[in-house]
Amino acid sequence: MEENKEENMMEPAAEQPVVVKEKKDRFLPISILVAAILIGGAVVFSSLYKGTPTPSTAGTPTDTGNSAPTAPITDATNTNVMTLGPRDAILGNANASVTIVEYGDYQCPYCGEEFFAQTEPQIVQNYIDTGEVRMVFRNFAFLGTESTAAAEAAECAEDQNKLWAYHDALYTGKVADDENGGSEDDGYFNQTLFLKLAAQVGLNIPTFTSCIESDKYASLVAQEKTDAEAQGVNSTPTFFINGQEVLGAQPYSAFQAVIDPLLGK
Numbered sequence: 001m002e003e004n005k006e007e008n009m010m011e012p013a014a015e016q017p018v019v020v021k022e023k024k025d026r027f028l029p030i031s032i033l034v035a036a037i038l039i040g041g042a043v044v045f046s047s048l049y050k051g052t053p054t055p056s057t058a059g060t061p062t063d064t065g066n067s068a069p070t071a072p073i074t075d076a077t078n079t080n081v082m083t084l085g086p087r088d089a090i091l092g093n094a095n096a097s098v099t100i101v102e103y104g105d106y107q108c109p110y111c112g113e114e115f116f117a118q119t120e121p122q123i124v125q126n127y128i129d130t131g132e133v134r135m136v137f138r139n140f141a142f143l144g145t146e147s148t149a150a151a152e153a154a155e156c157a158e159d160q161n162k163l164w165a166y167h168d169a170l171y172t173g174k175v176a177d178d179e180n181g182g183s184e185d186d187g188y189f190n191q192t193l194f195l196k197l198a199a200q201v202g203l204n205i206p207t208f209t210s211c212i213e214s215d216k217y218a219s220l221v222a223q224e225k226t227d228a229e230a231q232g233v234n235s236t237p238t239f240f241i242n243g244q245e246v247l248g249a250q251p252y253s254a255f256q257a258v259i260d261p262l263l264g265k
Helices: 023-027 030-048 109-128 145-158 163-179 191-200 205-213 218-230 252-262
Strands: 073-077 090-092 098-104 133-139 238-241 244-247
Touching (some): 090 109, 109 163, 133 218, 145 163, 145 218
Antiparallel strands (some): 073 244, 090 133, 238 244
């Protein structure tokens, strides 16, 4: 849930040197005057223009929360990421005018302990339950083999239209595990647990068991991560709200600040 805050500040403009010319200077050779103007202009330009660095998407993805960067919301609109596919399980009103797409990892502590446990319930209560907003979860499994296994199990649950119930069960259990000293790839996510959660949410166990044992969704989960990276996602949680990117496990107010204007509030 998981998840990068930057603040762009303009540098103060450098004061331009004032050239005082006496009357006799007007007869200086034209070439000297032109050279002086060019040099002075170059100095002023270099002091004013620092250039805009190109953000890099290279490097290892990280799970990020409130401790990450300073500007959680970007102005860019990403339309491709908002195109829903047949595997996108919608939470809420399928015809809602505002869509939240979350990229998360089931082992990401910021995804679970911060967003899932604290912020998501408020979004569900105030926007999703009212029919104004719908939400989609996509896997960005990068924290280890158990992240991948959990993502694949959740996709098997989606075969029985239970992705969100299974999603909640996975996060609830992992949050409790972390609070008891657990960590990434600590053995918590395993087949025994997956079957226990499947029974808990009412899945057909033989069908679910066959799905996870066959690694049915291994390639899909891998491809989902690749597709996300192509959209510039490199941390969890990362959200797109009608194309506006929100990075990290931000507080409810940060989501409200994006959603309300989209709803005309």
